[in-house]
Amino acid sequence: MARVEVPMPQMGESIAEGTVSVWLKKVGDQVERDEPIMEISTDKVDAEIPSPVAGVLAEVVVTEGQTVEVGTIVAYIETEAGAAAAAAPQAPAAPAGASDHFQVPEERPTVMPEPVAGQAAAGGGAGAPVGAPLGDGPHTLEERLRTKSTPLVRKIAAEHNVAVHQVPGTGRNGRVTKDDILKYVEQGAAAPAAQPATAGATSAPTPPAQRPAAPAQPAYEGGFPWDEFYGAPQHPVVSAGPNDRVEPASRMTQIIANNMVQSRRISPHVHSYFEVDYTRLDRIRGKNKKLWEQQGVKVTYTHFIAWSVARALREFPKINASYSNHEVIYRSDVNLGIAVALDHGLIVPVIKQADELSLVGLARRLNDIAGRARSKQLKPDEIQGGTFTITNPGIFGTTIGFPIINQPQVAILGVGGVEMRAAVVSDEFGNHAVVPRKRGFISLGYDHRLVNGADGDQFLARIKQLMENFPDEA
Template identity: 40%
Template sequence: MPTSVTMPRLGESVTEGTVTRWLKQEGERVEVDEPLLEVSTDKVDTEIPSPAAGVLTRIVVAEDETAEVGSELAVIGDEGDDAGSAAPAPQQEAQAEPEPAAPVEPSTEKPVEAEAPAPQASGGSAEGTEVKLPALGESVTEGTVTRWLKAVGDSVEVDEPLVEVSTDKVDTEIPSPVAGTLLEIRVGEDETAEVGGVLAVVGSASAAPAAAPAAPAPAPQQAKPEPKPEPKPEPTPAPVIESKPAPAPAPAAPAPAPAQPAAPAAETVKANGAGDAGYVTPLVRKLAAEKGVDLSSLTGTGVGGRIRKQDVIDAAEKAAAAKAAPAPAAAAAAPAAEAPAAKAKPEPSPLRGRTEKLTRIRATIARRMVESLQISAQLTTVVEVDVTKIAQLRNKAKADFQAKHGVKLTFLPFFALATVEALQQHPVVNSSIDVEAGTVTYHGSEHLGIAVDAPKGLVVPVIKDAGDLNLAGLAKRIADVADRTRNNKIGPDELGGGTFTLTNTGSRGALFDTPIINQPQVGILGLGAVVKRPVIVNDPELGEIIVPRSMVYLALSYDHRIVDGADAARFLGTLKERLEGGHFEADLGL
């Protein structure tokens, strides 16, 4: 009985999702819980698994189309549908076998053009799968075939690149929708086809023998130079030095020429991301080829472990750094001034000069940031905090802390703990305002958002009830949500419901910034870089002295509609006092 695949609810406030890519095509078999398609929402990108085993009989929502929660995305047929659809094919293929014996084919063997009718006949009788030109952009109506990567009679695998196509906006590869044999090419190179037009026909692998004779045909032609008995005559005219025709065996070098077809095969393996790489998009393959990155050596960080563009860029940067690393070793004997010259030229970003469509997440971030500035009256107050005591405690306890809890002890958990304690004392900063209803809600829990620099943009997962956690609990939760966010494994419900947000801009060396409030919250705290600076302190014996101290700027952006400047100052004062006191020994077991 057919099973309907519907759009699941991917979060409390999520009402719709956009299909970004189908991982299976109509007619393909799927297993229970096997990834079927990728969906993007305002909060998260994820895969939708198949609810049943069977055959994907119909795709209802195409790529780049949006569907509401609960609406039908596709239909999975049961096992009988798979067997039924496959049964007629062998019969038709069997009918195709006697056709070579028909008088038509001997008559078409005259020129080499006989190869074209042969696959066409097998394609027509085998009812092969048509390879159509997909929609490659909203305004793209046609594409030009620039190069066929396979010839008629070649075998192809599912998702293996079949043809390169160029449009007004993009050059890309079209993969084969099924495994089998390329029976017919309908659009030649440099010819143009409309979107939805048939480019080729791929049929069952049983049709391969029809094209097989074509392959041996050139073989005998190359074999003709091989039977040259010239190597034997060479010893006879040995006295005659004119036997320099002996280089004639050099034409035997063409013998390796057949090995050249093997080279493209190797390239195909690499281009397809064979080995551990799995299927990757044409864009990633092209970028990997440009950067000289072996896809089979990469571990993907995308959905389902797929290799993303950023993975290739990171691998290329590591390779460049590795090449530059031996330079200092070699430069040990050379003047020291040459070493910086090797590092002086970083590779430019591949994004230079390109125009790309905004991802759904980036478009959502852009919209919400502007809305936040339009909704609330925002300003920022900054204080400077001496965290020397925390730095000393951290250096003393970080080794034991990591061994005991399995995460590194950074400054962030100290700031998080001090923040939730300050929020409990100053609930106006942990509130939300409803102007239309004329109400303000002082939240009874501290749901702490942590801004994470993810590959797709800034994402803010939320640690619910952060006020109930100790220092170790916060450290583990922060590390957990940050890791799952960067690897696209965070749940949609973990990206909403925050009452206050921390953003650690200091992780990239910034001293401070003026962060934008994450609506409907009324406050966000920016953490600057912890740096050592000379500071004047009062010594009981020496009086005012200048000493190096670990200092940090804390920048609180707040909604002036409900939080006054004095409220912000009191909140920051409480935070400063807690951090400079540095009384975290009990939390660290010291």
Template identity: 40%
Template sequence: MSERVTMPALGESVTEGTVTQWLKNVGDTVEVDEPLLEVSTDKVDTEIPSPVAGTLQEILADEDETVEVGADLAVIGDGDAPAASDDDGQSAPAEAEQADQEEEEQPAQEETAEAEQPAQEETEESSSSGDDSGGGSAGDGTTVSMPALGESVTEGTITQWLKAEGDQVEVDEPLLEVSTDKVDTEIPSPVAGTLTSILVQEDETVEVGADLAVVGGSGSGSGSAPAPKEEPKEEPKEEAPKEEPKQEAPKEEPKQEAASAPEPTKAPEAPKAPEPTKAPEPTTAPEAPAAPSGSTGSGAAAAGYVTPLVRKLAKDNDIDLSTVEGTGIGGRIRKQDVLDAAKAKNQPQQATPAAPAAAAPAASAPAPSGVPAGLESNVPKSKRGTREKMSRLRKVIATRMVESLQVSAQLTTVVEVDMTRVARVRDQAKAEFQAREGTKLSFLPFIALATAEALKEHPGVNASVEGEEIVYHAEENLSIAVDTEGGLITPVVKNAGDLNVAGLARAIADVAERTRTKKITPDDLSGGTFTITNTGSRGALFDTPILNQPQVGMLGTGAIVRRPVVVNSEDGGETLAIRSMMYLAMSYDHRVVDGADAARFLGTVKARLEEGNFEA
């Protein structure tokens, strides 16, 4: 008995997805909920698990193919996978019978059919031999095109070529990295062979379907190309399979040469980094990381599929990915694995006084400037005096922020909150909380709880505008602004009004981690009714947030600072005391929310935080 695996609904308004990688092959045994394949949508990459246990008998959607929600992806059954020869044996007699019928019924079309069949057989054999021999036997090579990377995505920007012209590539080996609105992804090679031509340069934006590169063709063993093409014309069905095994032998030779002599692969990768060439001053510094850069690329290939974020992080920290043990699904290397490797690498350097000066200039650089940890710029200093195109995510953020200001009438109200009691509760519970929950207890869950409770009392703030109607939401779904390397993303904590401080702390930590590691799903990015942005985590006193449309309210939390303030004593007098103070800034849509409404809402949040009743 067999069961079909279909494309699930991957989020609100998502109608299709692109198959980026199959994690299992035909004939593999899979368990229930074991990942079968990876699918890319507008904003995220996600894995599709197997609904049943059995054998993967058939793959119905190829990689880079875009399919609609509900479409069949694969067939999983109890028995072994059907052999390809059985299908051929069944299809060949059927074609023969159809040919006999056509000869009897339409003798006039006999010559046309005979003329078309050899031509089709030649093209099929040339393409198949090109796949097996690495594209060497294909006269024009195989063109790699920009795939459809999600619904409504019409173009992508080339961020980095992972291979140079003349390099050998294998089937499904990553050729380049492409950036879209929300995700960075890799484009694999559809065939094995030599990368003979790069048609699009880095930082160039191209539309879906545009040609990116050519694999095979002239310059990759063209001397052997005529023989396979001429001989199949006489005996296409017999000699083509005989020559395919012969072409596999030279296919393995480039692999061995590349493995034994890694220097040619490092040479083309060194000039790929545009930053050192644009900034002449640090010419000596980039030369040292040139070797780790090459080893990072080879390590990524050895470690399997690695996201661009992880590869960039490894390159910045001079980590060879081939030495990193992945803790993700199927042994995949995650961002945290690279961070742990970098931390372990720096520990012995800090123990010896001579090593940090030579091996870790980046770690010693912030010391003279006095920049506190966590406040370093996310833009490398080597970009000074340079110019680059905006990333897709940066363009989307810019467009939506301008649209938000044009759509609604926005202004900001600020109140001051005494967080002393919350700080005492947090200090008493944070050690036990981290030991029990496995995550740090910050001030944000307390603020989120107070916000969710205030939204219940003030439903006019927990609303959105649709045309000429105001929609008052029945649940409190908090969008949490997360700072990522690519830009600001706001995943959603659903039904935050039903959670306590511990539940909110776990939920916020979960969506933040999955956002930074690009494991967030489309459902987690939609449905928010109110947004919290924690700019105080970087020391800002307060800001004036721009609304996250179509929401009508957004709360900005400032830094918590200990300073002297006037407080009322128990005898009714006034005294000076050192308190933990914070500013709360709320931006709101004046089309729906008046200033008095905003002040009442902030007053409710302020009172809830200052009472500090969070011991439970």
């Protein structure tokens, strides 16, 4: 028999931890490969996690309600040695899957800030490298976790020429936290101050090598929470009245709240909106409704919008990009995230290579992932890798909305409700008439660090053109 580790999986960009909500199996239960064994909760998704192998649930390490970092071992499954070896490649990687181009591999090189002018010459780069290994040869999981650190910790260490592995850590498996590195730096700075000052020391300028380096612009590293770079949001404390009901916010609500605040901090949001005539789309829907039903697909306005957006993104690569440390990452694929409202929150499953799908193919894929999102049947890779997001508050009657960008994307489309309105139309002879038309608003929220007003407006205009001139066969 062999014991197979079951780690906390990576469930989306910028997700560094997850909460075990429910264990669906108990110790001693027989489990099949891909059979759900637990439910986990993050700010991105509530999902059932399947067993990587067939065997017996031998040990549960993380209890229900406990929140742990991605990659933490939550359980062990006993299985035949041969089956374990065959199944090893299927086990989720920590902290990120190799197929997700937003993620950073487990054994990535340590990212170091750029040195300030003269620092290398003055010896600022001397000493053990930040995050240096404890020794030669292979390391245990505890040793690897001990030497790993967050970008913020590495940045502070680099500014003060400190090797992270020398700092006593109080985090999991001795991992160095922000408080640990700050305390270490403060104690190290206090020691020279207690020594007798040499003559003339008070008037001598601080040598360049001893000055803290200018903070470096942090490179984007998927898989870490945004507050590592920008500081945790501080939510105000509000007093409750004597008859008010107070209950703790769910884990998903707390993290969504933080992420929305961080997105507003990171991206200077600008919004534009256009009115779109849905009359032609309405006619196409009526004409093809029975045919599509025979194919087992229900096509809605959302599918027409997604089809148009996917094609417009190919023509406007800047909208399908990310902004990272003064670099622009133009995504090679068009991966559409579609926001799905749940009773307890929100989830954004992703349709990969959406621009390669026909209208019916896109509708079938979207209906499938939306249904599985509501029943907690999504797989981890189905909520990762999104390059652009569509949210449709119009289904609840909203006329127009101005949504917040889903980091690290640079734009998001909001869809308003569609209703019959009076509109002035002109014929080829210049005659005008007021007629009823199906119309609705679409809005674009975009990151003004990268996307200018002209970019956003031209992108929206192209979506409007594609929708109002939708081909009969798509």
